[in-house]
Amino acid sequence: MRELKNDLSKLVKTDDMGISDTQNVLAKLYRQTMWDRDITVLTLHKLFKLWEEDNARANMNKKRRSRIRSASIRAVAQDHITWRVFKSGLILLCVRRFSLTLGIRNDKGVKCIVKIDHNEGLSVLFERILAAFNINEYTFDQMLNAWWDRPDQQGLIEKHRGRKPKGNLKRGLVSESLTWTFLMKGLLVIGIIDVTFQLDLVWWDGINTSHVVHEVLKDNQQ
Numbered sequence: 001m002r003e004l005k006n007d008l009s010k011l012v013k014t015d016d017m018g019i020s021d022t023q024n025v026l027a028k029l030y031r032q033t034m035w036d037r038d039i040t041v042l043t044l045h046k047l048f049k050l051w052e053e054d055n056a057r058a059n060m061n062k063k064r065r066s067r068i069r070s071a072s073i074r075a076v077a078q079d080h081i082t083w084r085v086f087k088s089g090l091i092l093l094c095v096r097r098f099s100l101t102l103g104i105r106n107d108k109g110v111k112c113i114v115k116i117d118h119n120e121g122l123s124v125l126f127e128r129i130l131a132a133f134n135i136n137e138y139t140f141d142q143m144l145n146a147w148w149d150r151p152d153q154q155g156l157i158e159k160h161r162g163r164k165p166k167g168n169l170k171r172g173l174v175s176e177s178l179t180w181t182f183l184m185k186g187l188l189v190i191g192i193i194d195v196t197f198q199l200d201l202v203w204w205d206g207i208n209t210s211h212v213v214h215e216v217l218k219d220n221q222q
Contacts, residue, residue, distance in 0.1 A: 006070070007077030009041045022079040025215055026086040026180060029199050030076060033093070033211045050094045050204055083122055083180045094204035100125070103196035104187075106133060123178040126186055135190060144170055147189045184217070192217055 011018045017031040017039075037043075048069065051057065057065050069092070075081065076089030090098055101115040102125070112132035116125045130140065147169075169189070172182040187195065199211045 006073050008073050009044055011077055012039050012041060012044065018079075024080045025184070025197060025213060026083065027079055027081050028213045029197060029211060030081065030086060030089055032213055033090075033199065033201070033209075036209065036211050039093075047092070047094050051092055054094075086180075087118070090201070095201050096204060097202040099200045101198040101200065102129070103198070104129065104132075104192055105194050107191040107193050121176065121178065122180065122183050123174075123176050126173065126178055126183055129187070129192075130190070133190065140190070141170075143190050188217055 011031065012034060014021075017035040019028055019031045019035065022028055022031070039047075051069065052065060057068075060068075072085075072088050072092050075085045076092065078085075081089070098118045099115055101113060103111070103113050105111045110133065112129070114125060114128040114132055116122075116128070130136075135143070169182075169185065172178065173186045173189075175182070194214065194216045196212060196214045201209050201211070203209065
């Protein structure tokens with residue numbers, strides 16, 4: 001077997017799969033998954049072969065399939081990854097289904113648990129978080145105003161010549177195509193102080209696994 005030389009194979013050769021090298025929650029979750037499953041270079045070779053043989057790609061042009069795989073590998077091995085890249089990275093590992101559960105605590109000590117499945121978007125997740133904390137549109141607007149009144153946001157307001165860039169943030173948070181970056185910012189806006197992210201997976205061979213990352217939220221985390 002020819003030795004794999006790509007960004008993921010370099011990660012699995014490190015002491016902790018690169019978990020300590022990133023502040024991005026999705027990258028941590030992905031690397032934690034590889035750590036928990038004890039993914040090796042040999043395992044990657046097997047998984048990539050299974051990925052190629054999947055019905056969705058088996059009849060694909062070989063060169064195009066290779067380009068897609070290489071792009072996915074490069075993207076998911078980065079220290080900062082998006083929700084879309086995260087999901088394509090799970091497919092690359094031949095994960096069939098997944099769910100993401102968040103155990104959340106706010107600055108008043110109130111806790112809740114919310115969950116989405118692999119076919120649901122981040123906008124659904126954020127809507128469930130707001131509902132779990134009984135945050136309606138009026139309350140949400142108040143929280144956004146309070147966010148821009150914080151001393152640590154004044155530099156950004158000054159950049160906008162005294163105007164609070166509230167509209168852009170709210171539009172991003174209520175968008176159906178909500179991104180992970182906006183989601184994490186939204187958690188800060190509504191006063192979330194820590195989150196336990198639990199990723200539950202169903203693998204190609206029917207095995208079920210769970211992988212957990214706990215985060216104390218800070219303004220520079222995404």
